[in-house]
Amino acid sequence: MSNLATDDAVIAAATSGDERAFGTLAQRYRRELHVHCYRMLGNFEDAEDVVQETLVRAWQARDGFAGTGFRAWLYKIATNASLDTIRRKQRQVPKADSFAEVPWLQPYPDRLLDLAAPPDAEPDAMVVARETIQLAFLTAIQLLPAQQRAILILRDVLDWSAKQTAELLDTTVAGVNSALQRARATLRDKAPARDEHETGEPTEVERTLLARYIDAHQRSDESGLTEILRDDIRITMPPHPFRYDGIPSLAPLFENFRAHGDWLLVPTRANRHLAAANYLRAPGDDTFRAFKIDVLRFRETKVAEITTFDKTLFDAFGLPQTMAKTMEPTMEEP
CATH class of the missing domain: 3.10.450.50 (Nuclear Transport Factor 2; Chain: A,)
Structure with missing residues (x-):
């Protein structure tokens, strides 16, 4: 991580009312938040709206920042904003035989994906990111209820622990583990198989x-x-x-x-x-x-x-x- 992200003084300034410092700090995470929201929603434009909403919510709630990780705090806000959007628009499909079942699906430009990876990402993490941004994966997870979708992405895509995920979603570790098992079972039983060779260049x-x-x-x-x-x-x-x-x-x-x-x-x-x-x-x-x-x-x-x-x-x-x-x-x- 860069000095900006770990500098307590900068974070303190950003969360205490310095709008310029907040904007500079939040901008560092904007693209990866956008990819996260896109995975949740399957729609590029909706993801853009949710990220903007996330930054507004974060600025308005800055006094409530507990100092336990600015990035995780933004992800919590972004995930909850995405969940609100999914529930409001009732975006879940009963089957995922083809992309025709997901009318809100939009593509994501690779030129922007290349800007989204955290600078300290391991090569293996980039392989996972490639697998979980492809259209087949995005379509498959539309089968999942909103909460299960969030848990699957946080645990299996972002590699968050069950404890971190539970804290982000204000639930229990047992609840996270149970929901993750159900989500994986749904994808195993209902989602079309993916071609393994497509994970590479x-x-x-x-x-x-x-x-x-x-x-x-x-x-x-x-x-x-x-x-x-x-x-x-x-x-x-x-x-x-x-x-x-x-x-x-x-x-x-x-x-x-x-x-x-x-x-x-x-x-x-x-x-x-x-x-x-x-x-x-x-x-x-x-x-x-x-x-x-x-x-x-x-x-x-x-x-x-x-x-x-x-x-x-x-x-x-x-x-x-x-x-x-x-x-x-x-x-x-x-």
Whole structure:
């Protein structure tokens, strides 16, 4: 940890009414709090709102800070604010067969994930973070009641002790352990199995598949796309309930994207998956405009799943809203 986080004088100033000191100290934890809230909620924009609410609550409750750890105190506020949001919006799903069951699901840009890790994080911790930010995990934990979801994340993702978790949630160690067992059992029984190889960095084969996907999509090449898709390909489009299973089901999609106009795709990354940001130039227009983000999942040597999100988060991905007809896209290293 940096000197800022451990300097008692700075913490004392921040919690005694020095607004500038408070803002500087809280800013250090803003990104990791955002990732925590995103895991809880599965929604980037909701997480942003909850983090802002967390900092407001913390500032207003600064007199109640007991001096036992500023980071843990912020996490307690953020977790409780997330729980309030889940309960208010009643966001729990009865099944998690696909991302179509989670209409509020949004992607998280890798460029921001790379800013979220605490500076003293161990390499193994980063592997866990990668596993537990992927879309499959986020969808699976939407099966859990709010309290169980919080406990699973605190214990199995953040590696908090049962005692720390109980203190944060104002419950007992026995209650935490019981809820954790139920949460793990639910995921074991109801959540789809995850591919173990997806915990690592993308392979050269996967990077090549992304490049082929971009090339074929830009040329509206149906046969080129079909070549790289598994026969049991699945495509979903949160927040829409649409779900396409298998290559024969994609015929209306192929016909639709040819009719839309011209495409320009830029490689990016979301939730530790390779992805492509799509720009569309409609007939009669001279500008490519932000349209969608496709997040790809691979199995063996083909594309197994594509999750399509709308253009809402282009800014968060560091992507422009438009590209001129003659502009060459800036290719982000996937």
